[in-house]
Amino acid sequence: MPDLKIGQYGEDVIDWLTDHLDGFFDWLTTVLSHLLRWTYDIVAGLQPLPMTVVFGVIALVITRRIGLTVLLVVGLLLVDSMDLWYETMQSLATVLLATAVALLIGIPVGIWSAFNPVVRAIVAPVLDFMQTVPTFVYLLPTVLFFGIGAVPGMIATVVFAAPPAVRLTQLGIRQVDGETVEASAAFGASRWEVLREVQLPLAMPSIMAGVNQVIMLALSMVVVAGLVGGEGLGGIVVSAVQSLQIGASIEGGLAVVVLAIYLDRVSAALGGQGRGNPSWWPRRRSAEGLEQAQGQPAEARELAAAS
Numbered sequence: 234m235p236d237l238k239i240g241q242y243g244e245d246v247i248d249w250l251t252d253h254l255d256g257f258f259d260w261l262t263t264v265l266s267h268l269l270r271w272t273y274d275i276v277a278g279l280q281p282l283p284m285t286v287v288f289g290v291i292a293l294v295i296t297r298r299i300g301l302t303v304l305l306v307v308g309l310l311l312v313d314s315m316d317l318w319y320e321t322m323q324s325l326a327t328v329l330l331a332t333a334v335a336l337l338i339g340i341p342v343g344i345w346s347a348f349n350p351v352v353r354a355i356v357a358p359v360l361d362f363m364q365t366v367p368t369f370v371y372l373l374p375t376v377l378f379f380g381i382g383a384v385p386g387m388i389a390t391v392v393f394a395a396p397p398a399v400r401l402t403q404l405g406i407r408q409v410d411g412e413t414v415e416a417s418a419a420f421g422a423s424r425w426e427v428l429r430e431v432q433l434p435l436a437m438p439s440i441m442a443g444v445n446q447v448i449m450l451a452l453s454m455v456v457v458a459g460l461v462g463g464e465g466l467g468g469i470v471v472s473a474v475q476s477l478q479i480g481a482s483i484e485g486g487l488a489v490v491v492l493a494i495y496l497d498r499v500s501a502a503l504g505g506q507g508r509g510n511p512s513w514w515p516r517r518r519s520a521e522g523l524e525q526a527q528g529q530p531a532e533a534r535e536l537a538a539a540s
Contacts, residue, residue: 312488328496386454386460394454
């Protein structure tokens with residue numbers, strides 16, 4: 234078989250991009266670096282103990298489970314006791330920003346591909362490529378484009394984590410009952426209104442499952458980000474492995490586990506999975522029921538208000 238020199242062609246493409254789009258890559262590096270810094274300032278805006286309280290309140294409001302919230306708070310206190318709080322917040326900032334970018338790209342592409350067979354046929358092999366190619370294969374080009382630091386690790390994280398957002402958004406929309414869509418159109422709803430009011434709400438469980446998967450995949454890239462100079466827990470783990478510091482590697486790995494459990498439980502509860510329904514949680518009054526009760530007898534209005 235003749236040598237097709239595919240590797241050489243790929244190297245030529247990367248060299249061309251580096252030579253002709255160097256200014257764009259520098260601009261993107263600057264923007265992402267500032268966004269990372271701002272995100273870090275937000276998640277580490279207070280001292281560890283007050284921020285732990287904030288994270289605990291967020292977990293309680295979203296999960297509505299006291300026991301789980303206590304467990305998550307204990308895990309965060311454990312991270313602080315290992316003096317890894319700020320490294321954990323750096324990793325959290327990277328995960329949150331990479332997740333936001335992946336969702337801003339993945340969800341619209343998923344919606345587009347759900348309605349367009351041509352786009353779906355093009356996107357499917359691209360997603361397969363993104364999910365199966367080893368991370369280090371596209372990590373090297375990102376280093377050549379963006380240099381050493383947190384940005385190339387974040388770009389690689391976005392590439393690795395985006396496919397579930399596309400696939401599950403597309404799946405959720407395509408699984409919406411066709412008769413429901415037809416009924417909405419028959420009542421005069423436009424295509425945009427059908428998407429906004431019918432298809433996206435019904436597809437939301439699938440979309441939120443994609444969000445959860447994107448977050449977890451982004452977190453799994455923390456160590457890879459450390460290999461290219463990224464800050465946070467990845468740098469701690471990589472440094473510990475390189476210098477054979479067993480204790481430091483265990484502590485860094487444990488901090489990653491605590492962060493993973495927190496993000497997994499909170500993001501899953503946002504999608505309705507694992508959310509509690511305790512008796513102490515305040516119930517919202519049904520505004521629609523109160524409107525329908527206007528002009529009805531007092532007993533009917535009282536029943537509507539109680540609902």
